[in-house]
Amino acid sequence: MSDTSRLNQATIAAQAAGSVDPQSGGVVPSLQMATTYLRDAQYELLRPENIYLRDQSDIVRVAETILAQLEGAAESLLFPSGMAAIAAAFRTVPNGGCVLVQSQIYWGTTKWLRDFCNRRGIALHEVEASDTGAFEAACVAHKPSLVLIETPSNPWLRVTDVEASAKAVHAVGGLLMVDSTAATPVLQKPLAAGADIVMHSATKGINGHSDVLAGVLATNDTEAQIWTDIKADRHDAGAVIGPFEAWLLVRGMRTLPLRMREMSRNAQALAEFLDQHDQVETVLYPGLPTHPGHDIALRQMNGGFGPLLSFVVKGGAKAALAAAGKLELFHRATSLGGVESLVEHRHTIEPHTGIPEGLLRVSVGIEDVADLQADLARALGI
Numbered sequence: 001m002s003d004t005s006r007l008n009q010a011t012i013a014a015q016a017a018g019s020v021d022p023q024s025g026g027v028v029p030s031l032q033m034a035t036t037y038l039r040d041a042q043y044e045l046l047r048p049e050n051i052y053l054r055d056q057s058d059i060v061r062v063a064e065t066i067l068a069q070l071e072g073a074a075e076s077l078l079f080p081s082g083m084a085a086i087a088a089a090f091r092t093v094p095n096g097g098c099v100l101v102q103s104q105i106y107w108g109t110t111k112w113l114r115d116f117c118n119r120r121g122i123a124l125h126e127v128e129a130s131d132t133g134a135f136e137a138a139c140v141a142h143k144p145s146l147v148l149i150e151t152p153s154n155p156w157l158r159v160t161d162v163e164a165s166a167k168a169v170h171a172v173g174g175l176l177m178v179d180s181t182a183a184t185p186v187l188q189k190p191l192a193a194g195a196d197i198v199m200h201s202a203t204k205g206i207n208g209h210s211d212v213l214a215g216v217l218a219t220n221d222t223e224a225q226i227w228t229d230i231k232a233d234r235h236d237a238g239a240v241i242g243p244f245e246a247w248l249l250v251r252g253m254r255t256l257p258l259r260m261r262e263m264s265r266n267a268q269a270l271a272e273f274l275d276q277h278d279q280v281e282t283v284l285y286p287g288l289p290t291h292p293g294h295d296i297a298l299r300q301m302n303g304g305f306g307p308l309l310s311f312v313v314k315g316g317a318k319a320a321l322a323a324a325g326k327l328e329l330f331h332r333a334t335s336l337g338g339v340e341s342l343v344e345h346r347h348t349i350e351p352h353t354g355i356p357e358g359l360l361r362v363s364v365g366i367e368d369v370a371d372l373q374a375d376l377a378r379a380l381g382i
C-alpha cells in the first residue's frame with residue numbers, strides 16, 4: 001500500500017488507500033482466509049507480522065488503514081461489531097473506577113454499560129451531554145476516567161459539542177470517546193475536535209450495504225495506556241473481525257463519501273417535507289434550522305447531517321404504526337446507514353426508555369428522493 005493519507009477522502013476511499021494485489025496484479029486486494037501462516041525450512045516466518053489469524057490479517061490491515069486515513073487518525077482497530085469496540089474500550093476501566101456516559105443514546109450501549117459497570121463495581125453516571133453546562137458539571141462532580149458521548153445521537157438526534165466536551169473531560173484528567181456512527185468519518189472528525197478516541201459501528205454507514213457487522217476505534221495517541229490496553233485485549237481476548245467481513249468493508253467503503261453526501265441530501269429534503277406536514281408533530285434532524293443543535297452541527301459537521309432522521313406522528317403509537325405499515329419503499333427494519341431506506345417504531349422495541357410513542361426513526365438511503373417523499377406522503381395519508 002502506498003501512503004495516501006495526504007489525499008482527499010473521496011480519493012482515499014475510491015482507491016482503497018492505494019491497496020491492490022501485487023501477486024496477481026489485481027486492482028482489488030485479495031481475500032486470504034488462512035488461519036495460520038507458513039515458516040520456512042529455517043523455521044523463519046515468511047512474513048514476520050503474520051503468525052496466526054487472530055489479529056494478523058492483511059485484509060483487516062487494509063481496512064484499518066483506510067479507516068484511519070478517512071478519520072485523519074494515526075491508527076484504527078477493527079472489531080467484530082460496534083458493541084465489541086465499545087466493550088473493548090470500557091474493559092480497560094479498572095474495577096471501582098468511574099465513567100460518564102451520555103444519556104438517551106443507542107440503547108444497546110446504555111444497556112450493556114449498566115450491566116457491565118454494575119458487575120465490575122464501576123460508578124456509571126449518565127448525563128444529557130448535549131446540555132454543555134450539565135455535562136461540564138458532571139465532569140467536575142465525578143472526575144470520570146473515561147467518557148462516552150454519541151453525536152448525532154440515536155434515535156433522538158441530539159447534537160453534542162465535541163470540542164467543549166473534550167475540554168471539560170480533559171480538565172478533570174479523563175479521556176473522551178465519541179460514538180460518531182451516525183456521521184461516519186465523512187461528515188464529522190471528532191479527533192480533530194479534541195476527542196481521544198472515535199468509535200463507529202461500521203455495520204452502519206461505513207459499510208453501507210447492510211451486509212457486514214463491524215466496529216472500529218481510532219486514535220491519534222497510539223502511545224496512550226488505554227490504546228495499548230485495548231490492543232492487548234483484542235489480541236488476547238480475541239474480539240476480532242473475520243477476513244471476509246474486512247474484505248466486504250473495503251469494498252463498501254469505496255463509495256462512502258458519495259453515499260453519505262447523497263443520503264444527507266435526501267434526508268435534508270425529507271426532513272423539510274415532514275416539517276411542513278400537518279400529520280407530523282415534530283421532526284428531529286440537525287439540518288433543520290429549528291433544531292436545538294443546528295448551530296453546533298453546522299460547526300462540527302461537514303457536507304451534510306447524515307442519514308438518520310426521527311419524526312413524531314400525530315396520534316401516538318397507533319398512528320405511527322399505521323403509517324409505518326403503509327410504507328412501501330422504506331423497509332420496516334432496525335439499523336441505519338445502508339443504501340436502502342429503513343423505518344423503525346422505536347417505542348415498540350424500547351417501551352420503557354422515554355421514546356415518544358408516535359416516533360418513527362428513519363434511515364434515509366440513496367433512492368430517488370421523489371419516490372421516498374411520495375411513499376411518506378402516501379403513508380401519512382395525503
Ligand SMILES: *Cc1c(COP(=O)(O)O)cnc(C)c1O
Nearest residue numbers: 081082083106154181201203214
Ligand atoms: C448500531 C450502533 C451501535 C452498535 O453497533 P453494532 O455494530 O450493532 O454492534 C453503537 N452505536 C450506535 C450509535 C449504533 O447505531
